[in-house]
Amino acid sequence: xxxxxxxxxxxxxxxxxxxxTATAVATLVxxxxxxxxxxxxxxxxxxxxxxxxxxxxxxxSYSANYDRSGLDFLLLQHIEQxxxxxxxxxxxxxxxxxxxxxxxxxxxxxxxxxSITAERMDEVDFVGPYLTTRQGFLVASGTEVETLADLRxxxxxxxxxxxxxxxxxDIKDTVGADPVTLDDASDCIDELVAGRVQAVxxxxxxxxxxxxxxxxxxxxxxxxxxxxxxxxxxxxLRKGHKEDCRRLEAxxxxxxxxxxxIRDVETSLPALTEENRGWISSHKPSTAAIEARSCRDTTxx
Amino acid sequence: MTxxxxxxxxxxxxxxxxxxxxxxxxxxxxxxxxxxxEFADKAKRWGGWNWPPFLLVLSLGSIAxxxxxxxxxxxxxxxYAAIGAAxxxxxxxxIAPSGxxxxxxxxxxxxxxxxxxxxxxxxxxxxxAEHGEIDVTGRTRIAPDTATxxxxxxxxxxxxxxxxxxxxxxxxxxxARGSQFCGPETTYTAELPGNANTRxxxxxxxxxxxxxxxxxxxxxxxxxxxxxxxxxxxSLSVADVVLHD
Numbered sequence: 001x002x003x004x005x006x007x008x009x010x011x012x013x014x015x016x017x018x019x020x021t022a023t024a025v026a027t028l029v030x031x032x033x034x035x036x037x038x039x040x041x042x043x044x045x046x047x048x049x050x051x052x053x054x055x056x057x058x059x060x061s062y063s064a065n066y067d068r069s070g071l072d073f074l075l076l077q078h079i080e081q082x083x084x085x086x087x088x089x090x091x092x093x094x095x096x097x098x099x100x101x102x103x104x105x106x107x108x109x110x111x112x113x114x115s116i117t118a119e120r121m122d123e124v125d126f127v128g129p130y131l132t133t134r135q136g137f138l139v140a141s142g143t144e145v146e147t148l149a150d151l152r153x154x155x156x157x158x159x160x161x162x163x164x165x166x167x168x169x170d171i172k173d174t175v176g177a178d179p180v181t182l183d184d185a186s187d188c189i190d191e192l193v194a195g196r197v198q199a200v201x202x203x204x205x206x207x208x209x210x211x212x213x214x215x216x217x218x219x220x221x222x223x224x225x226x227x228x229x230x231x232x233x234x235x236x237l238r239k240g241h242k243e244d245c246r247r248l249e250a251x252x253x254x255x256x257x258x259x260x261x262i263r264d265v266e267t268s269l270p271a272l273t274e275e276n277r278g279w280i281s282s283h284k285p286s287t288a289a290i291e292a293r294s295c296r297d298t299t300x301x
Numbered sequence: 302m303t304x305x306x307x308x309x310x311x312x313x314x315x316x317x318x319x320x321x322x323x324x325x326x327x328x329x330x331x332x333x334x335x336x337x338x339e340f341a342d343k344a345k346r347w348g349g350w351n352w353p354p355f356l357l358v359l360s361l362g363s364i365a366x367x368x369x370x371x372x373x374x375x376x377x378x379x380x381y382a383a384i385g386a387a388x389x390x391x392x393x394x395x396i397a398p399s400g401x402x403x404x405x406x407x408x409x410x411x412x413x414x415x416x417x418x419x420x421x422x423x424x425x426x427x428x429x430a431e432h433g434e435i436d437v438t439g440r441t442r443i444a445p446d447t448a449t450x451x452x453x454x455x456x457x458x459x460x461x462x463x464x465x466x467x468x469x470x471x472x473x474x475x476x477a478r479g480s481q482f483c484g485p486e487t488t489y490t491a492e493l494p495g496n497a498n499t500r501x502x503x504x505x506x507x508x509x510x511x512x513x514x515x516x517x518x519x520x521x522x523x524x525x526x527x528x529x530x531x532x533x534x535x536s537l538s539v540a541d542v543v544l545h546d
Contacts, residue, residue, distance in 0.1 A: 118478040134532070163480035167532070229481035229532040292485030 052107035059209025096161025110236035128234025141218025167228030483533035
């Protein structure tokens with residue numbers, strides 16, 4: 001097969017092994033050098049970001065058998081792809097604990113249908129909004145509710161730690177409804193299904209998720225009946241990371257303008273997009289709205 | 302003058318403790334105005350022509366300060382600077398040692414500049430009193446102080462229209478801070494009643510708007526219409542209201 005003498009072949013094989021070994025050693029050494037010289041990438045001051053999320057809001061952030069779904073979860077996946085940093089498994093958070101969990105450093109980022117409010121902006125930074133919604137009403141099947149006046153004399157449920165309580169307190173005087181505040185969303189839905197309250201009131205994005213989940217119970221969102229100010233969902237961050245905040249803001253402005261954002265909302269909240277033909281104009285935040293609310297130290301102009 | 306009767310600082314005091322009092326007085330003066338003897342020597346060399354410019358500058362400065370009207374401080378800055386410079390130059394001219402001819406020219410220039418600055422300061426103060434800005438923020442009220450989309454508010458300035466224009470700045474804040482942040486989308490329109498030409502649209506919190514007040518008599522009134530997202534409750538307050546020409 002070859003004209004090379006056997007003695008020569010042996011002399012050639014030895015250097016090849018040596019070269020192979022040397023290459024392997026050099027690779028290991030360079031890898032070791034890389035691991036010691038290059039600092040691990042960090043974001044928000046940590047090299048492993050912990051995100052707080054709801055686990056009980058179908059369509060937005062729902063967890064069943066350790067499997068998460070919803071618009072908030074899809075947003076987190078896009079952020080993970082965008083940022084060159086490791087993420088821990090999301091931690092669960094209740095509506096009332098979203099600010100305290102961030103401030104107590106139990107989470108570095110909160111993606112949990114977290115409405116941007118003037119009061120919360122004093123304590124945390126927001127990047128957003130990534131979705132705009134309004135407070136509406138979820139009622140049981142067979143309930144004749146088409147206008148706000150139809151809720152006169154009814155019991156309306158909402159849960160603690162949300163922005164929905166204040167607007168609901170206002171309609172106590174104007175409509176004459178009786179607001180009921182429970183611990184969490186599932187309590188209110190149980191009460192509605194059981195007929196002990198006549199409506200549940202919170203952000204429509206959340207209500208459409210419940211309407212879809214409880215289709216068999218005949219729950220429906222009352223169309224075109226809203227109260228209170230628009231709710232702008234933002235990503236919550238601890239203050240003091242302006243550069244990272246700006247980086248996330250720049251990405252979000254691009255993301256909201258893509259078809260991916262539209263597809264994510266359509267996939268997560270099909271009941272909302274099917275019932276509202278013009279949902280993009282009412283739910284998609286503008287670039288100006290994101291710039292006006294992201295990474296701000298003050299609510300003053 | 303001092304040749305025949307040398308100055309004896311102790312001679313001007315009397316009584317048991319007079320040397321001590323004289324010493325303390327000298328010490329005090331030497332600390333605050335330098336050595337009293339040296340000071341007295343210099344004063345003797347002050348020429349009679351030094352005094353009129355100094356007194357003129359002092360008089361003009363005093364008149365300007367006494368006639369100063371109320372108003373935003375920024376408009377007085379150059380007037381105060383002119384008066385300060387005039388007094389400083391006149392004083393420097395007064396205490397500067399007389400001497401060579403060249404230095405005398407400088408002293409004349411200093412006196413002239415001091416008088417010019419003092420006159421400019423006095424005229425400037427008079428101009429400010431006639432045409433300067435009048436801060437009427439404290440005399441302005443707006444009602445109601447909480448408004449929603451489309452709300453009409455009445456702003457009243459409890460002051461005669463002493464100037465030809467009004468500059469108005471309002472602050473708009475979220476009234477329901479715990480459940481909303483509507484500031485970025487909130488604007489207002491403003492106009493003087495009965496004068497559609499004065500209508501200004503799309504004004505944001507903290508932005509100043511100008512209204513012409515030509516011919517207006519009595520108190521000044523403006524109509525404000527709030528434009529914000531449906532459901533937002535906003536709080537309006539007066540940040541700055543100034544009358545000016």
